[in-house]
Amino acid sequence: MADTESLYKRKVYLLAQTFFIKDNRDELLLCAHKYDFDIQFFDQMAEFVHTAVQADPEDLFVVDLDVLYNMQLDNNRTMFLGDLLKRLPEQHHYVYLQTEKQSGRFLLQKMLVDNNCLAYAEKPIANDVLVDKLFNLFAQRKRDETSQVLYLGDQVRFDTRLLAQQQVEIIHHPDVQTLHLLVKQTQPDVVVIEDSHYLRTEVIARVLKKNIEVDPSMEIIMLQARPDPTLARRAIESGFDELMLVKDTDVLTWQLLNRIGKIRVNKNLISKDRATGLLNKIGFKKRAQDVIRRAGREEVPLALAVIDIDKFKTINDTWGHYFGDIVIKRLSLVVGSHMLEHDLLSRFGGEEFVMLLWNCLPAAAQERVNKMRLAFGEIAFEVSQQETRHFSFSGGLAAYPDFKTENELFLHADAQLYEAKQGGRNRICG
Template sequence: MTSEAPLYKNHALLLSQSFFIKDNKDELLLHAHKYDFDITFFSEVSDFAHAVEASGNNSLFVIDLDALHNMQADMQSSRKTLMLGELLARLPGGHSYVYLQSVRQGGRFLLQQRLVDSDCLAYAEKPIANDVLVDKLFNLFVQKKRGDLVRLMYLGDAAQLDGAALLEQRVEVLSHDDAHTLHLRVKDLQPDIVLIADAEYERTEAIVRVLKKNIEADPVREIVLLQHRVDVELTRRALASGFDGTIPLVSPELLTAQLVNRANKIRVSKDLIGKDRATGLLNKVGLQKKAQELIRRAAREGVPLSFGVVDIDKFKTINDTWGHYFGDIVIKRLSLTLASQVGEADLLSRFGGEEFVVVFWDCPLEEGRRRLDAMREAFGAIPFEVRPGEVRRFSFSGGVAAYPEYKTENELFLRADAMLYEAKQGGRNQIRIAPNR
């Protein structure tokens, strides 16, 4: 495939023994490409170090420690084993590394200590199956990203939270002062963390049960008690009533650090639950939650939304003619084409298979049609090399419906999907819009 934009957004550099690379390269690449990252293999420390220094932000650096036995400390040395300290000294600073080690190496605590004290992002024991290794690396890519904004709703005195410091770490504080209406506020704004001061809990002990028993409660959301004083009995009652944890208020700095740590874990969980692993876009679960939030926001602010559904034309023929692996490449390239033309407030999802959904914020119907049509033209202009010297271009069809003409996420999807069907029936490679009621 020929394109100026890189096919894979993320990149892993792997330093390993030559026989390991030879035996595992093809399978590792196959799994990695499904998870939307590429792998470059190295057998020499100097080449690996230069590549690390030249790499971008979307990279992981992986070192197989068994490779030490096949590397020389320098070209003049007759010694064939490179010592760990020599390897660590030759690695570029300012980067974190993933180390693969044998079970024997994993049993040496001092070795683990040496690694974690030397810019270690993570370590893993071998043997490890190629698909498991790739899955773990994908999780690390997720963790490295700064991620979406995490919303924290606080019931208590907001002056106790350092809102500016939290916002700098992508945690937005939403204050509330009435325990009896907290459940309504949570339902409306869908925060990721609910922090409740101990005094508020003691006044209204049913508050957590009311939040937890709602059938629409987000299973990822954490409800945490902020304790101004140590009280074992209060902590016991709080945990029994449904709190996910407690945080003692020792100092504002420690409170901020603990909340940021919780936010980071929630962010990773949301990414793993709500993101499509092949493209990194929202999946069906993630889209549903985000679209519902966007519709509620549009209702509050009185702005229109355009909801588009697109589907690659004759995708079964693509798979049957050039194989499913090539079909995956077409899907990934479409995801990058769509992603390059959505705004920060828009939503983009791989809804399933070759079907994608895009939601344009503050966008009336006709403008939504124009924007989706521009995406269609951009995708149609991409040359795909299906065989050496043979280039093909592909297309997609789409349908668009608008809020507030249609009020719910499900209604918008069904109407846009009906328009997509009309576009397919009308000859494909076109966009149809839902007429006014």
């Protein structure tokens, strides 16, 4: 029923003492599976190192420093921290769990940070809290989306090549009078405004932020040619989020990248469904609006599909919510495998999923979603040792430009989903 090898694409490898694993294993796994990752446990150093060498670098590696107390080297000498750090594969960074006594020693923290430390935490730490923090680390390392920066000024003062390497696109725009239109169109993560342009139109930050269609998480940064406390105070009072002084290009660029990194993490945590890793309703609506605007500019057809697992309440009531979570996870993997590069897939909530298919006419959308339906129906779920069951979903479709907005598309597709349910389920209407 729960083939974790294929259910969860992300993994945590945990090296800990045997008693720690026995006391925490079941609860840690239950929490981790809710957050779309699996945990593999190790109480032997050699086995942990062997697995880490072959593991995906995107996985997380956690070491409980209490393992030092029951590990010995070949000469029967107790293993010290330096010995442990030398044995950990250098291609990975590690999360360290340590006692209050250990965490109080600054030199120990320095030693960890100097040796591939991704993060550390103090024990005791509740299992659900630990899993939540590990999920956040996965989010921090995720770099699958491009960020946009609008630059209002005479000359871009950042290293554009370095920004491009970090998937940051910078758009140079020299006209303060039309900046608000470009912000509405591109929905950037950051707007950078040189102080000279701010002085020409001091209301610019307020103009940008008062637009209800602008992403409220967007940051506005003023770039100062030289320190000026009076100007800085006026800028902050007028709506700027941050000030940067013009300095070495590399330093300035990394300052910007650090800001964008925090924005990305916050957006990722807000916009993703933790149980499947897919976009949630908030994330989908934001991304869908961007895709629809692009489709309008490029005159590309879109199809929006709403699908819903049939009789899902019966599944939960009969075999339990954990089994229901497995069914949802399986569906997300099946549908996800049929997504193309520019498609969007979201878990809207419960057993309902929404997808936006790029450059897809209605007939093609009907065919693609039907293939997903058939593929999901072929999966055998083991509900007991002697019994397997197959489940289904129903769906509804809507097409752009027949329906112009994300809301119009969703409402029509949802109505078609209702028709599919009323018509006997396990079918796609549209």
